[in-house]
Amino acid sequence: MAGGLEGITIVDLTQGVAGPFATRLFSQMGARIIKVERPGAGDLIRHWDTIVGGMCSGHAWVNPGKESLALDLKSEAGREILVDLVRHADVLIENFVPGTLERWGLVWEKLREANPRLIFCRVSGFGQDGPYHDRAALDLIMQGETGLIPTNGAPETPAKISLSVCDISAAMYATIAILQALYHREHSGQGQKIEVALFDTILTWTGYFPYMYWYRGELPKRVGLHHHTMMPYGPYTAKDGRAVILAAGSGARELWERFCQAIRLPEIVDHERFSTNSLRMEHRAELDVIVSAAIAKEDRAYWLERFHQFGVPAGALRDLGEALDHPRLHFRDFVKEVPSIAGTVKVFDYPPEFSALGSVNALGPPALGEHTAPILRDLGLSDADIASLAASGVVEVYRPDSRATR
Numbered sequence: 369m370a371g372g373l374e375g376i377t378i379v380d381l382t383q384g385v386a387g388p389f390a391t392r393l394f395s396q397m398g399a400r401i402i403k404v405e406r407p408g409a410g411d412l413i414r415h416w417d418t419i420v421g422g423m424c425s426g427h428a429w430v431n432p433g434k435e436s437l438a439l440d441l442k443s444e445a446g447r448e449i450l451v452d453l454v455r456h457a458d459v460l461i462e463n464f465v466p467g468t469l470e471r472w473g474l475v476w477e478k479l480r481e482a483n484p485r486l487i488f489c490r491v492s493g494f495g496q497d498g499p500y501h502d503r504a505a506l507d508l509i510m511q512g513e514t515g516l517i518p519t520n521g522a523p524e525t526p527a528k529i530s531l532s533v534c535d536i537s538a539a540m541y542a543t544i545a546i547l548q549a550l551y552h553r554e555h556s557g558q559g560q561k562i563e564v565a566l567f568d569t570i571l572t573w574t575g576y577f578p579y580m581y582w583y584r585g586e587l588p589k590r591v592g593l594h595h596h597t598m599m600p601y602g603p604y605t606a607k608d609g610r611a612v613i614l615a616a617g618s619g620a621r622e623l624w625e626r627f628c629q630a631i632r633l634p635e636i637v638d639h640e641r642f643s644t645n646s647l648r649m650e651h652r653a654e655l656d657v658i659v660s661a662a663i664a665k666e667d668r669a670y671w672l673e674r675f676h677q678f679g680v681p682a683g684a685l686r687d688l689g690e691a692l693d694h695p696r697l698h699f700r701d702f703v704k705e706v707p708s709i710a711g712t713v714k715v716f717d718y719p720p721e722f723s724a725l726g727s728v729n730a731l732g733p734p735a736l737g738e739h740t741a742p743i744l745r746d747l748g749l750s751d752a753d754i755a756s757l758a759a760s761g762v763v764e765v766y767r768p769d770s771r772a773t774r
Contacts, residue, residue: 371398371728379453381462383411385535386491388430390542395433396718396727402743403434407764410736421710431733432706432715438737438764445762447472452747455482459546463491466501476561486559487549489542495565510534510566519577522592537569599648600659603685610668611685617645630678631662708732737764
């Protein structure tokens, strides 16, 4: 079944996670993704590890569904090929250090002249100009710059969020912005330039924390797996040593009553120190001891079923292996397999489910330069032209007999 964006071509100059995760989503929507990479090296994410049959796990995550064109953009011939690609593309996305494309003469005005309908998306850490615009913007750095790290972790020790959350937030906003621009183009016929900064995107994901500072002058404290404003909320160890995750502290009186009934402590519903969420937060340590003692009396499976019966939000604290064997995952048939030079590679399906659309999972993560020759042929270059460009280092053509699995 079609993904809905068939006929849309995106030229992808990005590397790492922020840009490639966005174009990975577009590939599952049916768009054609031409991933432009450096000859000889490719996307930096190719070199993080060799977990997937010699291929990097990060590459297997963010780059399935794409065609790889190994093209040297530092060369004049390489830039001419890129501009030719742009003439036939709908979207160009890049995440170079700001100023890089300008140094190569690939300015917005030139790109727009080549294709007035082009949507040009630029992803960076702090924007294309202004303070910090030319600084490094790796995910860890952005977590530090945006105040995420001091809010995360146990009370005594800060921690970074283990996922590349700043990169992913930028990827999601870039995806939304490009779709918005495509829709605008359908009505206006106009292309446009988009700028997405990691700093801006992740700040919008900090939730209610800024309001604590703006209106109370308070910095959020680290609470581990608990909540800043709700109680009971967090993990509790059951009799069998397995953890139950509770989210029973929304503040709703009815939920508090059901929770107390579920743990067989109806007498604390109207307790002078626990009857409201504010009181429960004030006396969190005391209530935590009471709840922990109650949960420790039965196994996790018992509590999950009982809380479900009483309408109390609860779940299991699973490790990743358990999550990858979750009933929901099997019901959804959410893990697909795609071909690659490293063999069959597992990928997650596109999360949204449509009544009239599907998802596209036809291509695996490409080898470096795997599609160089057919892409250049589509632009009208002959095999002799391609061989000459390869000999001069402007392009790299993948050979099937190569043992490389990058």
